[in-house]
Amino acid sequence: MNDPLTVLIVEDEALLAMELELLVEEAGHSVVGSATSSADARRLVDEVEADIAFVDVHLADGPTGIDVAEYIARHKRSMVVFLTANPRRLPENLAGAVGVIAKPYTLNGLQAALQYLQEGVRRPPPVSELPVGFTLSPRFAADWAPQSG
Secondary structure, eight states, X not given: XXXXXXXXXXXSOHHHHHHHHHHHHHTTOEEEEEESSHHHHHHHHHHOOOSEEXXXXXXXXXXXXXXXXXXXXXXXXXXXXXXXXXXXXXXXXXXXXXXXXXXXXXXXXXXXXXXXXXXHHHSSSOOXXXXXXXXXXXXXXXXXXXXXX
């Protein structure tokens, strides 16, 4: 599939954000912005077009990633995927997010998730198997999970 994703990164750890940007670009997609706090993230969400927003739960201004995800969902700007070491801190509906990737993630796991997301964004539902380490929200699991016949 040759229709690359545009990605927004919301992560307060500079090294993790840089690593994620590199991984996204190596997979053939582009990063359109990066934010470290909820205020920066909201400003970027209003300024740039992104297919996917990778959002950490804990940002520079506290555990505000859930608020950022809800803001994005309300404004229908991007599909949110949480990247967090603590997925249990997320609400059951994942605040409108597609899903969550648990940290630490692997290069292969992230690349598989990007492929899956690309399929889901460009021609839903995805045809690939759900990547290991990627948990779909209940809403997207119902829409994207393979139907047993």
